[in-house]
Amino acid sequence: xxxxxxxKYQGFPSDEELAKIPGVPDAERIKKGPVAxxxxxxEIPCNPCEEACPYGAIQVxxxxxxxxxxxxxxxxxxxxxxxxxxxxxxxxxxxxxxKAEISFPxxxxxxxxxGDIVDCVDRSGKVVTTGKVLRVxxxxxxxxxxxxxxxxxxxxxxxxxxxKRLGGPEHE
Amino acid sequence: MKTTEIAIIGAGPAGxxxxxxxxxxxxxxxxxDENLKPGGQLFKQIHKFxxxxxxQAGTRGFRIGEQLLKETEELGVEVxxxxxxxxxxxxxxxxxxxxxxxxxxxxxxxxxxxxxSENALAFPGCTLPGVMGxxxxxxxxxxxxxxxxxxxxxxxxxxVGLIVSYQLMQAGAEVKALIEAAPQIGGYGVxxxxxxxxxxxxYVSTTIKEALGTEAVxxxxxxxxxxxxxPIPGTERTLDVDTICLAVGLSPLTELAWxxxxxxxxxxxxxxxxxxxxxxxxxxxxxxxxxxxxxxxxEASSAMEEGxxxxxxxxxxxxxxxxxxxKRLKDEIWQRLNSxxxxxxxxxxxxxxxxxxxxxxxxx
Amino acid sequence: xxxxxHPILNDETRECNATIIVDGKKVPAIEGEPIxxxxxxxxxxxxxxxxxxxxxxxxxxxxxxxxxxxxxxDGIPNVRTCVTPVRNGMVIKTQKGLGEWGEKS
Numbered sequence: 257x258x259x260x261x262x263x264k265y266q267g268f269p270s271d272e273e274l275a276k277i278p279g280v281p282d283a284e285r286i287k288k289g290p291v292a293x294x295x296x297x298x299e300i301p302c303n304p305c306e307e308a309c310p311y312g313a314i315q316v317x318x319x320x321x322x323x324x325x326x327x328x329x330x331x332x333x334x335x336x337x338x339x340x341x342x343x344x345x346x347x348x349x350x351x352x353x354x355k356a357e358i359s360f361p362x363x364x365x366x367x368x369x370x371g372d373i374v375d376c377v378d379r380s381g382k383v384v385t386t387g388k389v390l391r392v393x394x395x396x397x398x399x400x401x402x403x404x405x406x407x408x409x410x411x412x413x414x415x416x417x418x419x420k421r422l423g424g425p426e427h428e
Numbered sequence: 429m430k431t432t433e434i435a436i437i438g439a440g441p442a443g444x445x446x447x448x449x450x451x452x453x454x455x456x457x458x459x460x461d462e463n464l465k466p467g468g469q470l471f472k473q474i475h476k477f478x479x480x481x482x483x484q485a486g487t488r489g490f491r492i493g494e495q496l497l498k499e500t501e502e503l504g505v506e507v508x509x510x511x512x513x514x515x516x517x518x519x520x521x522x523x524x525x526x527x528x529x530x531x532x533x534x535x536x537x538x539x540x541x542x543x544x545s546e547n548a549l550a551f552p553g554c555t556l557p558g559v560m561g562x563x564x565x566x567x568x569x570x571x572x573x574x575x576x577x578x579x580x581x582x583x584x585x586x587x588v589g590l591i592v593s594y595q596l597m598q599a600g601a602e603v604k605a606l607i608e609a610a611p612q613i614g615g616y617g618v619x620x621x622x623x624x625x626x627x628x629x630x631y632v633s634t635t636i637k638e639a640l641g642t643e644a645v646x647x648x649x650x651x652x653x654x655x656x657x658x659p660i661p662g663t664e665r666t667l668d669v670d671t672i673c674l675a676v677g678l679s680p681l682t683e684l685a686w687x688x689x690x691x692x693x694x695x696x697x698x699x700x701x702x703x704x705x706x707x708x709x710x711x712x713x714x715x716x717x718x719x720x721x722x723x724x725x726x727e728a729s730s731a732m733e734e735g736x737x738x739x740x741x742x743x744x745x746x747x748x749x750x751x752x753x754x755k756r757l758k759d760e761i762w763q764r765l766n767s768x769x770x771x772x773x774x775x776x777x778x779x780x781x782x783x784x785x786x787x788x789x790x791x792x
Numbered sequence: 793x794x795x796x797x798h799p800i801l802n803d804e805t806r807e808c809n810a811t812i813i814v815d816g817k818k819v820p821a822i823e824g825e826p827i828x829x830x831x832x833x834x835x836x837x838x839x840x841x842x843x844x845x846x847x848x849x850x851x852x853x854x855x856x857x858x859x860x861x862x863x864x865x866d867g868i869p870n871v872r873t874c875v876t877p878v879r880n881g882m883v884i885k886t887q888k889g890l891g892e893w894g895e896k897s
Contacts, residue, residue, distance in 0.1 A: 264612040267620030267630045298617045299771035302478040304486040320480050321771035340486055342476035343618025364598060364626075365799045381627030399476070399488060400800045418625040421597070462856070464877065474800045488800065545857050555860075557837040557850025564854035572829035573804055575793040576851070599795050643848050644837045 268379040269297040271414075278325035279314075283351075286413065290333020290350035290357070294324050295417075296343065308340030335359050339398035348405075349413055356413035357390060359405040366423045367392055367402055375420040376408055383420055385412050432458040432506070434742050435522055435535035437513045437684060440468020441728045442720025442735035443541035444496040449739025449757075451503035453748035458533065459505055460524060462512035466500075467493045468543055469563065470728055472570045474598075475591055482764055483729050490570075492728075516540075516688040520715060537715050537742040540685050541735060544678040544699060544721035549583065553639030553648075562592040562675035569599040577671025581648050582606040583636060587727075589675030590619035596673075597626055604667050607634040607650055609657065616773065636672070637664055645670050678725045688716055693787040697780040698724030706788045708741035708758070709734055717742055724784065726768075726777055733765040794833045810880035823880055827873035828854065828861050831884075839863050839873060843889035864891045 261270040274280050279294025286293075292313070294305065299321040306316040306324065313330035314337060316322050335348045338361050348359040358376075368374050368389045376387040387406035394402045408416050434450045436443045439461035447459045465471070473489025484492050500507060511526040522533045546561035553559070558577055562584065568576045580601050582593045585608035593603045606623065611633045613620050620630060633653045640647040652663035678699055685703040686692070691712040692701045702724050709717045719738040720731035737758060744754035769778035796804050808820035812830060821830035828851050831839065838848040839861050852860040856875035865871040866883050869891025873884075 263617035263620070265632060267613055267617065267624040269617065269621075295621070296618065298773075300478055300616060300618075300773060301480070301767055301770050302485060303480050307481060308486075319770055320767060321774075341618075342478050342486055343616065344622050345618040363799050365797050377625060377627070379621065379624060381625050399491075401476075402799075421626060463875065545855075546853060548852070555847060555849060557839070557848050560850075560852050560854065564851060567854045568829065568832060568851075569795065570801065572825055573795045573798070573801070574829045574833045575795060576832050578793070598799055600793070644850070 263297050266380070269295055273297050278323055279346075281326060281328045281331070285328040286349055286351040289352045290335075290348050291328055291331050292326055292333065292335075292337055293347040293349050294326055294337070294341075295345045295347070296324050296341075299323065300343075302342065304340045304342065305337045305346060308337045310334065310336060335393075335403055338403045339395070339401040344401070347417060351410060351413050355407045356410045357405055357407055358413065358416050359391075359403055360418050362402045362404045362418065363400065364421050368404065368419065368422060374406065374422070376406055376412065376416040377418050377420050378415045379417050381420075384415055385409060387416065387419070429521070429532050429534050431534045432456050433535065433746060434458070434537045434539065434739075435460065435520075435533055436539045436541060437522070438468065438541035438543055438720070438722075439463075439466035439507065439509075440541060440543050440720060440731065441470045441493070441496070442543070442722075442731040442738075443468070443539070444470075444493070444500060445732040445735030446539050446541060446719055446739040446742075447505045448496060448499045448503060449736045450743045451500070451505050453740065453743035455743045455746055455748050457505045458508065458535070459500065460508045460511045460513055460522070460533075462510070464510055466497060466507060466509065470496075472563070472566045473728060474570050474595060477729060479729050479768060483768065489728060492732075496732075513684060516684055516716075536746060537717065538688075539709075539717040539719055539735075539738045539742060540688075540703075540722060541718070541720045541731075541738075542681040542684060542722045544680045544725050546674070547677045547679055549636070549674050549676050551636045551638060553641065553645070556639050556641050556645050557643070558641070558645030558670055559639055559672045559674070562588050562673040565671070565673045566592045566595060569595060575599055575601055577645075577669075578602060579604055579669045580671045580673055581636075581650075581667055581669045582673050582675060584608065584675030584677070585610075585613040585615055585620070585630060585632070586675060586677070587615035587619060588678075589673075590615040590623060592673060592675060593623045593628060594619065594626070597623070597628075601671075603628045604669050605650075606630045607636070608632045609635045609653060611655075635659070639672055640666070645672055648672055678721065680722045680725065682722060685711065685716075685718060685722065689713055690716065690718075691791060693784060695724065695780050695783055697776050698784070702784060704784060704787045704791065707762070707785065709738040710741060712788070712791060715745070724777070724780060730765060730768050730777075733761050733768070737761045737765070793835070810878055812878055812880075812882045812884055814884045815886055821878040824877045827863070827865065827871075827876050827878055827882070827884060830878055831873065838886065840887035841889065846888070863887050867893065869893065
């Protein structure tokens with residue numbers, strides 16, 4: 257049976273679905289500097305991201321099932337929203353530098369350390385490239401959600417969304 | 429005989445929330461739970477809850493549980509643990525066994541918040557050690573800090589299957605695959621996305637053919653289903669697993685409500701036979717209320733709101749709130765409850781709960 | 793296997809301060825934890841055998857509802873190991889069938 261794409265079939269939004277949601281910034285904005293990338297594609301009653309943003313760049317409003325809308329002008333890419341999202345669906349991407357920088361939520365042990373070279377994965381968990389860990393942030397208000405930032409080649413800026421789990425058993 | 433004003437059976441999210449509201453109103457509350465520790469399934473939920481600020485969104489489930497527990501202590505709620513209520517008799521008398529001894533408790537009002545239990549799935553090898561409920565695995569890892577296995581197959585793509593898969597990996601296990609018999613994923617896309625990023629394949633239209641092993645699970649054979657949900661010959665695959673977790677739905681634990689004589693209605697989206705209740709969470713028996721998963725399987729957030737509703741309503745009926753105050757409190761709760769039952773995932777539950785309320789009106 | 797370090801629940805602070813005897817062998821345990829947890833931590837998954845066909849059974853629901861996990865504890869059969877707390881020195885036996893009262897060693 258052919259694998260259907262789309263969040264209902266493969267568990268992550270397809271590129272088509274991502275292009276339609278209001279939380280995703282366009283390529284031009286990504287090249288200007290860090291910006292949130294909210295991969296929230298389904299209407300679930302949920303709005304902590306709206307409250308977490310200190311710049312008012314995320315709008316959910318009422319009803320709270322609305323998909324979060326990102327204002328790319330207000331967003332400075334501070335990343336406060338990353339750990340606030342209960343679904344771990346928010347990232348911050350920065351395409352302004354020589355290499356792409358991608359920040360993502362991570363709740364496994366062991367954590368990588370700054371400077372580590374790690375396997376980076378796409379939305380399906382497939383290792384697509386290696387990257388360097390720039391930052392691992394664990395703030396008290398993140399409540400045990402670490403935010404990791406990796407540096408990868410620019411071509412992966414829309415692709416890499418996490419790292420392969422460290423120390424755990426090998427995946428097939 | 430021991431007496432109380434409001435007896436609440438079950439100290440899970442619904443029961444705890446109910447106890448807090450009823451005690452705040454000034455009623456004498458006794459909360460009973462058959463377990464050694466209160467909290468029901470709430471303390472296993474180590475992920476952050478959804479909703480809005482008033483639903484405590486972004487807070488991990490067990491922290492919400494700790495908060496509720498603290499409030500019950502501060503309000504002087506009597507909590508009886510290791511107390512299994514086995515019957516509800518005339519004059520709202522409960523019978524319970526505690527520490528091996530029989531007891532009776534007469535209450536003015538009873539709230540049954542007994543929750544729901546996991547469904548089983550039948551397939552060759554389903555009784556082997558290593559086949560367990562997804563909730564069972566969750567209890568073991570998050571409450572007792574013990575891994576029940578290392579290589580897991582998760583069956584069921586509802587939120588329980590998706591979340592427990594994630595938590596099993598946080599505990600150090602490897603989830604080899606998650607399979608779902610339906611042609612699409614049942615739970616939230618964001619939960620599925622987390623486990624996909626961790627490398628867990630999700631196979632829809634797939635089910636178990638048989639579990640392999642003699643003394644315990646040593647492997648599993650899965651196969652694909654066609655549009656008529658029939659297995660397709662030749663699609664068998666064998667996976668190297670030592671544990672099979674079943675996340676195939678929950679059913680309300682309704683024995684006490686049946687026994688007491690409450691009227692029921694059959695609503696499949698809520699889990700099957702559910703007790704009929706009104707907007708006050710009162711059943712067809714005056715003075716007996718229900719709250720939480722026993723009224724229909726939803727989630728912890730709605731269980732807490734229903735518990736609060738039953739707490740306010742039962743306290744009101746005893747004169748602890750005047751009509752206007754009670755109405756204001758209940759309206760606030762209903763608003764929060766309704767906002768949880770929205771969107772493509774919540775709408776179905778909203779409609780199902782409307783049916784349940786309608787069943788009550790039809791009987792009036 | 794016990795979970796020592798957990799990203800959300802933090803590090804394990806309890807120590808194995810009790811010993812239970814399982815089918816004659818000493819197994820470390822934590823006083824107060826469910827018997828089933830100590831057994832699973834020690835890698836023991838088979839808790840009993842069914843009466844007729846002697847099939848192996850272990851935990852299923854883990855919250856005291858299904859009774860698949862029962863064993864003979866201090867001579868008493870049909871004890872739900874998933875909700876019964878460990879006491880130092882407890883004697884646990886794999887229950888064969890319906891078990892027998894008074895089987896202690």
